[in-house]
Amino acid sequence: MGLNLKFNSKAIAAHGRNPANAALTGLTTMLALWAAPAVAETHVTGDMAAGEISFAQQCVKCHVVVTDAGETLAGRNGRIGPNLFGIPGQTTGAVPGYRYTDFIIRAGQSGATWDEATFVAFVGNPTEWLRTTLNDPAARSRMNFEVRDPADAANIYAFLASLAAVAETEESAAAEEPAKVAVTGRPVSYDPDQAERGSTRYMNDCAECHGDDLKGGLNGGASLRSVSFLQKYAEGAPASDLFYYMSNAMPPSSPGRYSESNYADLMAFILRRNGFQAGAALPSDLDSLDHLIMEK
Incomplete structure (x- = not known):
C-alpha cells in the first residue's frame, strides 16, 4: 500500500511549526509526522494531532498500532480488536492473525476497503454499516463501541494514516541512507x-x-x-x-x-x-x- 504525503495546513497549524524549517534538520521521519496526514487511497481530511488524542481516549482499550517489526506506535495492551497498523487503504477484515466475523470478511470480499468515508461510517455504527453494506439485516459486528462524532473518527483515521506513513518513510530512508543536513547549536x-x-x-x-x-x-x-x-x-x-x-x-x-x-x-x-x-x-x-x- 503506497502512502502519498503532502502538506496540510490544518495539520501543520496544529503543531505550529514551519515544515520548511523542519526540513532543514534532514529528519525524514519528522517530516512524515508533521506533513499532512498521509493520503492512502482516499483524501484525508482529519487532524492528525487531534486524532492522536482521540485514539488515546477512545481506542486503546481494544486496539494497538504495532509495526510489522513489532514496535508499538500507539496503544499498549489492547487485543480485543485487530492491530490497526496500515489500516488505511486495506481491505476490510484482512489483518493477519485476527479472528473476524464472516460479515466483515464478506464486506471485504465485496470490495470494501478502509478509505476515510468507510472508516468514519463503520466506527460510527459498526453493525448498521455491515447491514447496509451487505444488505443483510442479520449482519452484526463484534465492535460494540461507537465513535459518535464523525470529526473524531476522521481525526483518528488521519492519525492512523500518519503512523503508516512514518513507518513507510523510515523504511525508505533506511534503504536510501540519505545524508542529513547539519543543525548548528x-x-x-x-x-x-x-x-x-x-x-x-x-x-x-x-x-x-x-x-x-x-x-x-x-x-x-x-x-x-x-x-x-x-x-x-x-x-x-x-x-x-x-x-x-x-x-x-x-x-x-x-x-x-x-x-x-x-x-x-x-x-x-x-x-x-x-x-x-x-x-x-x-x-x-x-x-x-x-x-x-x-x-x-
Missing part, C-alpha cells in the same frame, strides 16, 4: 533541579497515561522512552520541537495548562530518563530551544 541539557521538579509533576499528572517508566500507561499514552520517540524528537532535531508539542497538546484534557517553566521542568525529566546529559538549564522559550540539538 549545542547539545541540549537541563539543570538537575529542573528534572527533579519535573519528576514530581510527571508522577502526579502524567504517569497514568504515559506510565511510571515512561513506556506507556493504563490510559494508552504514547511511550516517551522508545525508538519511535527518539526518532521523532531526537537524533539531531531542535529541542523546540518536543517542547512545542508538549506545551500545545498536553495534557490532552487541557492543553497548555502549565506555565512555560513547568513544561521545561517536565521536558528536563523526560530528557533525564532518556539518558541526556545534565548541564546548563533548559530554556523555556522556543527561540532559545531552536538552537539546542537533541543529541546525547
